[in-house]
Amino acid sequence: MSFTSRIAPRRRTLVAAGTAVVLAVTLAACGSSKDSDSSMPGMDHGAHPSASSSSPSASASGMDHGHGSTSGMDHGGMDHAGMGDGLADTKDGYKLTSTATELPAGKDSAYSFQITGPDGKPVTAFAVDQTKRMHFYAVRADLTGFQHLHPSMTDDGTWTAALTALQPGTWRTYASFTPDDGPGKGKDFVLSRTVTVPGAAEKTPLPQATTSTEVDGYTVTVKGVLMAGMAHPATVSISKDGEPVTDLQPYLDTYAHLTAFHEGDQAFAHLHPETKVTGDHGGPDLSFQAMLPKPGNWRMFLQFQTGGKLHTAALTLSVS
Template sequence: MNTITTFAGFTLGLAAVFGIAVATGAAIGPEPNEPGHDSTTHRNSSTSDDAGPADLPGGMLATDHGYTLRLDTPQTIAAPNVPVRFRILNRDGAPVTHYLRSHDKDLHLIVVRRDMAAFQHVHPTLEGDGHWNALLDLTRAGDYRVFADFTPEGGDNLTLGADLRVGGVYDPRPLPAAASTTTVGGYTVTMDGDVIPGQSSKVSLSLQRDGKPVTDLQPYLGAYGHLVALRAADLAYLHIHPDGHPGDGVTPAGPGIAFQVLAPSAGDYRLFLDFQHDGVVRTAELTLTVAPSARLAALEPAHTEYDHPETAPSGHSH
């Protein structure tokens, strides 16, 4: 399944293999009331004059809404424990040092290789001068996208993205086939529900272990599950949270975790579900194919037997 190729230094050839994502996505999902957050959605909202294009979601830009994600070292060498330092800068170029806590953390760092064969969700530490520090497992060489999900004090929730290049032997992998079931660490995770592009769709991810439903999930980051979805074509970032939250009196601790998903378009998406059970956090991965909606399909031009010039009879042209 793996095709091994040489990843020699940081050359222009590498830059040609890995592009910078420039397409779109979106993020939405119910979450508990928190300072600086809408009670039902998790997305970038803008009222500033220097905001990015309205149709671009969080994560596609390194600078957005007056804030910038700045990696101290955007290139490194493959290794198991790589220190990564970065800052969030405001419109004046000064480091941001005060944040509003969201889902138990001041900042969530999502790091994914561009073929999505490597994924991490970590929580760096903040220094007094505004530097964030994280240790990343970068044993697999390649180009990575780094997403910083945060809410600056007095501002709106943002997700900024930057590229991180990791030198070494690169082994690009194809996207796994779409499937409704996957396994991780002895757990089976099954997804139910259809996702319709352009509208909020409810899906449920259910967990079993040894053939028995898991009904005693433990809260992780203020929820029973934490889901990140990335569009395969361009790494458009969807950060989705489940319906309800622990302690609300109505949300069960499994086996199913319900999410509201807003996919911006048809296409393939890679889903990463973090959940905690027996004191261990695990990440289950699934590929989801979102089919075009019937409404969008109806708007597409109809094809006829004369769509190709070589098959058109005399008197017709393409």
């Protein structure tokens, strides 16, 4: 299941675990956009206890342009099928580099990194994807403490992500980007590295697979059966107090942003709907066909926005 919000500037195919993941999403109904990350309630290893808490995203000073809506634009020629599973720090000559091997526990911290190209030089030209030139994620090894950020970049190609407080353990940081120059121009990449947060780490068991979860008074329900390597139709419905929600606002130029991580290896999948955003009238149903290539449990983080507030729902889905 899945559907994230990288919609506007391009229509994408989902790739996870090294296999192309085909995602064709059509929102059954229409329905703000706020740069932020989210940590999950009950499993929050970041600074904010609520799933709706979000760190202000840092706009790239002089670099992070393209915040306007680009819904419906088709960036043909961009390669979305070779993104990979996001578990390596190097792909096709592009490398995620950082001097940070540890981050402090229990307080906000800055994670700085660069993307170097096949020539070994820092990349400074990035295409706008879902209104951003860089999407950054941090997830603990037990798939808790999810954060989604949009870091800032300096002229020398150094990105800085403002992470909220992290709990002890091993964390994986992911950089999702598309070069706008060089041999990788128009090709999507997800690269990652691990970082240690020192201290006594307590593993949080992965919640059992379910088809429904609640966040901030909203109920998110998934209908459909997912099987590895096979495309299946599914519907995600959002309701509140038993009533269908029809006021979803565009977040990053779409009505839902969903990121998935595979239990055990933390393989990355970025899923998103392809639909034309027409205003603050999204929901209640999000219909799509999804194919996840790897069986097992996937932890899904669905981000959607209502009334200017970002909500992040998390649930475990089993793929057979």
